Amino acid sequence: MCCTMKRQVMLLLSVMLSMLTAFAQEHVGGMVSGQVKSISGEELINAIITFKNLQDSTKIYPTICDVQGRYHQELPYGEYSYVISYIGENYTPEKNRVLVNKSNPEIPEISINLKEKELNEVVVMAKRPFVSYNGSVARYNLSANPASIGGNILDGVKLIPGVQIQESGGLSIFGFYNLTVAVNRQVLRLSNEEIQAYLASLSVTDVEAVEIIRHPGPEYGMRGDAILNIITKKMPNEGTSTFISMDAIYRKLLSENARIRINYNKKNWRNYVSYQFFDTRHQETLTTSIGADTTTTNPYRGHSLQTGFEWQVSPKQLIEARGHLSLSKESIDYNHTNRIDMNRKVATLNLYHTLSEKNWDWKNYADYTFSSNGRNYFYGNTNNNSLQDRFHYLRIASDFIYWPTPTLGVLIGGSQNNMWFVTKSPMETDLLNNAYNESNTSAYLTIRYRNGSIDTYGGVQFNYDQRKGIAQERISHFDNTHHWQPYFNFAYDISRNHRISTSLQTYYQRPSFRDLMPYASYSGFLHRLGNPKLKNSTRYNLSLNYAYMRAATLEINLSNERCPIIEYLTPYNGGYALTKTNLDYSRYLRIVAGAPIPIIYKEDGLQWIASTYLAYHVQQDKGDINALDYNRTFTAYYAQHKQSLNLPSQWYFDAQITYYSPLFLGVYKTEKQWWINFSISKRIQNWKFSLNGHDILNTNLAKGEIVGMENPISFVQNWHSPKITFSISCTLGNKSLKTSDRKNINSESRLSQSANEGINLQQ
DSSP states (O other), X not given: OHHHHHHHHHHHHHHXXXXXXXXXXXXXXXXXXXXXXXXXXXXXXXXXXXXXXXXXXXXXXXXXXOTTSEEEEEEESEEEEEEEEETTEEEOOSSOEEXXXXXXXXXXXXXXXXXXXXXXXXXXXXXXXXXXXETTEEEEOGGGSTTTTTSBHHHHGGXXXXXXXXXXXXXXXXXXXXXXXXXXXXXXXXXXXXXXXXXXXXXXXXXXXXXXXXXXXXXXXXXXXEEEEEEXXXXXXXXXXXXXXEEEXXXXXXXXXXXXXXXXXETTEEEEEEEEEEEEEEEEEEEETTEEEEEXXXXXXXXXXXEEEEEEEETTEEEXXXXXXXXXXXXXXXXXXXXXXXXEEEEEEEEEEEEEOSSEEEEEEEEEEEEEEEEEEEETTEEEEEEEEEEXXXXXXXXXXXXXXXXXEEEEEEEEEEEEEEEEETTEEEEEEEEEXXXXXXEEEEEEEEETTEEEEEEEEEEEEEEEEEETTEEEEOOOEEEEEEEEEEEEESXXXXXXXXEEXXXXXOOOHHHHSSSEEXXXXXXXXXXXXXXXXXXXEEEEEEEETTTEEEEEEEEEEESOEEEEXXXXXXXXXXXXXXXXXXXXXXXXXXXXXXXXXXXXXXXXXXXXXXXXXXXXXXXXXXXXXXXXXXXXXXXXXXXXXXXXXXXXXXXXEEEEOOEEXXXXXXXXXXXXXXXXXXXXXXXXXXXXXXXXXXXXXXXXXXXXXXXXXXXXXXOOOOEEEEEEEEEEEOOOEEOOOXXXXXXXXXXXXXXXXXXXXXX
């Protein structure tokens, strides 16, 4: 009996051990990864890879490709076959076997020959998330938000959490960090007004996604806070399409804008031409205890023409060119006594070429800008003086990235920038009033490592500046300077919804030509006095960031800036003049937190999202101003709350309130500021109608005083901010869709600049 029971117990233990062994074998495995492309080199987003166990055909493991055509799938140990499914068609590679053992196999790149498809009179509906992620880069699909459909990119980027369009024309994120705009990772070398014109002419339907690159590498040029990268569609509609938009703006004075963009796409060619007419009027008033100044721009009127093309020469080679031409006239009136009339011509040409192989990419850039600005100065109705400005800018850059392994990359690049600026009097052609030339040479080396949950890069950039100027027949030689800019970024995905990252960035700022020239200029209210002793400033920024679900974020920044450039008032000829100087240092601690919260998010189009962003900032500035010691420590707060509502009937509502606490910006001490914005839009078939309001209560006034003098000077800056904008846009064109061989190879505003979008200051 006892022996029988022992045999039964042993048998039971053997069965349990066998089951545990089988269970362990089933759940022990490795991570299989790779990339799927078409034979033309196009990354196949949302392609499905299905793995089938060769020992047990009932065990099937499907996975889907991300925005780079890459996939990752954990599989139990064993041998598998795999097939690809894309747009309703199945593809079986010639070598479709993979062995999963103790290593994590990397399947060589899979290239499949897509079957030709042409869809006519067929509506294809696909659902993509509003935001996805590639490492630390957030990628927004604006077409997934009903509020952006039918509109332009300039309005669409406002739907990205934390992004603001500044009244100065620039873009910022989280209220502090400036956004540099790029298209297919090529930085737009245009002014703020020209960038706005470009974005306003580009329809959301022409764009695949918009990326926010929080810590950009040196391949984007000078070190910047963040990049807003617009990715155009890989497979746009064949044929011709047209996007038309018009704005009527009332802001104490009436302004109008009208734009049209025509796209023509055929096979491997992408072409567009865009035209804009603008007629802008604006007024600002600065009242101080030493006088008042009202500056009126009436009008700023002109025409802008943009054109460009992309040519996919082969699956491995892409050529792109963009051109911009603008003609404008501007009249600036100071207190109805002084006036400047300007006649401006600007031409810009951007060339881009890329050559790509399996594990390397070589990119080359060339940018050229020429502008001519005729200025006539009037006192009353008398023409006192006339000047002609001519400006040239040339940039040539190249970068080469090589991936010796799928996880390790090396980026080497450099650029050469040259700028020439000349001012002459048309009445005295032989007299050179002033001239300035500058060259900047930079080179950089970056090492990048990406593997699983880790994404990191680091490197150093070297810059060498040369400057020389002539002011009123006096030659000024500025010191040749060089700068080393180390940078580092490390990001780690703790889990699917939790991510931490740390970054060290180096920035440096060069004084502008006007601030260096040793003479005084006059423009209505105050003289502006140059300071040839100004030095470059260098800032080191260390940040630590935690993100939850890549939406909620908490960021801590430590910054130390040497020789920061600030603006101040100094006695001059019995009055005062604006000038700039360097402090010893400026240091701050900044904490930024925020999150968009979906209150209602239904598939029928009903969406209600609330976003809140908060910031705390403590700063210390130290140096000399007007031969007096300047040592100031202050704290500041920032808050922004936004409510967004989408209705199934294609109505969209948005309301936002922004608050800044009292600030110290150099020698400017401001009181608190707050304002309210709203937006209402309605879409009817191909038409979209929008009504936008900015600071409708006129609360965005910069009140405060200028310190660092024997007697502080009070000021009130009024931009006459209340603005109402009515916009109409319409999209017309061919809706047929064909597959394409085109390869997308391109694999701190207020606290740092101004308290009020008008006084330009640096930390």
